[in-house]
Amino acid sequence: MITYGQACCLVLDLEPTKENRKRAKETLAQVSLGATYLENNGHLEPIALSESKIGKNPYKYRRYPSTPPSSPVSSDIEDTVSDEVEQSSVSSSSSEEDAAPENYSTQGILKMAKLLFTKDNIDTTDLYDKKWLTTQDIFTSLAIQLPRLSSVMTTRQLGLLLSKHHDHFGSPIRKRVNGKFVHCRELFHLKECGNNVIxxxxxxxxxxxxxxxxxxxxxxxxxxxxxxxxxxxxxxxxxxxxxxxxxxxxxxxxxxxxxxxxxxxxxxxxxxxxxxxxxxxxxxxxxxxxxxxxxxxxxxxxxxxxxxxxxxxxxxxxxxxxxxxxxxxxxxxxxxxxxxxxxxxxxxxxxxxxxxxxxxxxxxxxxxxxxxxx
Known part of the structure; x- marks a missing residue:
């Protein structure tokens, strides 16, 4: 069985060197895709699918292990460093089975936020909705795409990140919502139809x-x-x-x-x-x-x-x-x-x-x- 990193290289037509394995995993992770295979086709014929689809039908779409089966820790065939971008091994008892290999670094979270939200006026209303959103609203939407977000960032930290990039997200203003004053931003939000990003x-x-x-x-x-x-x-x-x-x-x-x-x-x-x-x-x-x-x-x-x-x-x-x-x-x-x-x-x-x-x-x-x- 080939590893997840090697499968990503096959999908992107890259030579499976150590550097390319890392690059291939990051490239797919940035667009919420994962490498998978159909049992009938075999593990040497990987395809790229959205992580949500792979997770919803694990009986049809099979996952690749992080490391070769003969080496539960690592080997010279795969990266020696295990990070959050790496795909988890398939295990029916593992809570990580459905985890997606998104990039949970600050830059990865920022890229996803910029994809979903912008303050700039957008004419394509079939793709974006204009809404007043609190930082908690934005955090909740991001968590749909990045299920482990709460384990790496708090709502307050996300708010600071958004404020740092106010040229894209704008600055929050105090506004009365449902009889209460809250701080929120007026943003264009990618609709659900576009949220299957990619x-x-x-x-x-x-x-x-x-x-x-x-x-x-x-x-x-x-x-x-x-x-x-x-x-x-x-x-x-x-x-x-x-x-x-x-x-x-x-x-x-x-x-x-x-x-x-x-x-x-x-x-x-x-x-x-x-x-x-x-x-x-x-x-x-x-x-x-x-x-x-x-x-x-x-x-x-x-x-x-x-x-x-x-x-x-x-x-x-x-x-x-x-x-x-x-x-x-x-x-x-x-x-x-x-x-x-x-x-x-x-x-x-x-x-x-x-x-x-x-x-x-x-x-x-x-x-x-x-x-x-x-």
Missing amino acids: EDDYALFLSHIRASDGDWVNVGYVRKSPGEELPSTRARLITCMAERLKKRCHCRKIFVSDGSTANEPILARDADSGPTSYDGNTQDMFSYFTTKSKKIRLCVIDYAGFSTDPDDIQKTMKLTRSIKELVVLHPHRIEMFTRMELKQESILTKFKCRTGPVHRSKYSGVARNRSSFV
């Missing part, structure tokens, strides 16, 4: 990446429309979008078009622009494509993050042969299109969609449309 369908995208033949590279493209925001605000929003593409789509390169419109010809964008953040602008991206022999999986946020002009998309794909797949990150799902599919009118029509402003910097990218990966 549901098992996200694992299908990971599996697709792993199963892809040839030399592939995932490239992220962030487009920010012209606006009157402060430079610091624009930079923060661009960073949010870039980090979401890195985290959800595993992009190795990020190119940014700061100040282009959704219907502007893609190949002409940033022709007169100077240096930009990350790996360059649109022109730098296409220069990168022409110098690389790898297959490109181009990842964008929302259809308009690429273009709202179907004819221009066809032209771009025709002139850029190295783009083999286009991945579109939505609030609730990830869509993926091959070059051939982008020739179909029914697919291209989806991109002619812009009806109003969309806050792409807030997208969680929970993959829910299984057909996108079949």
Whole structure:
């Protein structure tokens, strides 16, 4: 039987070195996924599923041991340090059986809190609710995702952490609720539909990446429309979008078009622009494509993050042969299109969609449309 760390490496297509085992476990833990296997398939065929789903059906989804069965403590095959991110061994009498391998460090808790809550206005009301929340309310919501939260942090400590990051969570104010004065924050809270963070369908995208033949590279493209925001605000929003593409789509390169419109010809964008953040602008991206022999999986946020002009998309794909797949990150799902599919009118029509402003910097990218990966 292979160990949990080795299984995580197989899921993410990494060589099972000590460093990669730790990295793979942390990567899955950050998005509330765990490595599991089906008995019929055997333990050498691991898959990634949400921890909640694994815990609810332990008869179907089997867990991997932390260390090899022959070594109850450790061995040179697995990490010598046991931490809270590590998956517990399967034991019918163990209370740790259903424990999830989330990252319970301060940074791990903060990442989860930022995913669930933000003070910034969000137009996508199908994904977030606007609420007045006390620190206890926030703690309770976090505990749903992090069941062992109360063992590593108190409500008071969480309140101090939120206050330290007031630029994201805002500052608490004194407000009368049900006849009593309480300190609370007005926040946008990720709805229950999005709370299966990073549901098992996200694992299908990971599996697709792993199963892809040839030399592939995932490239992220962030487009920010012209606006009157402060430079610091624009930079923060661009960073949010870039980090979401890195985290959800595993992009190795990020190119940014700061100040282009959704219907502007893609190949002409940033022709007169100077240096930009990350790996360059649109022109730098296409220069990168022409110098690389790898297959490109181009990842964008929302259809308009690429273009709202179907004819221009066809032209771009025709002139850029190295783009083999286009991945579109939505609030609730990830869509993926091959070059051939982008020739179909029914697919291209989806991109002619812009009806109003969309806050792409807030997208969680929970993959829910299984057909996108079949």
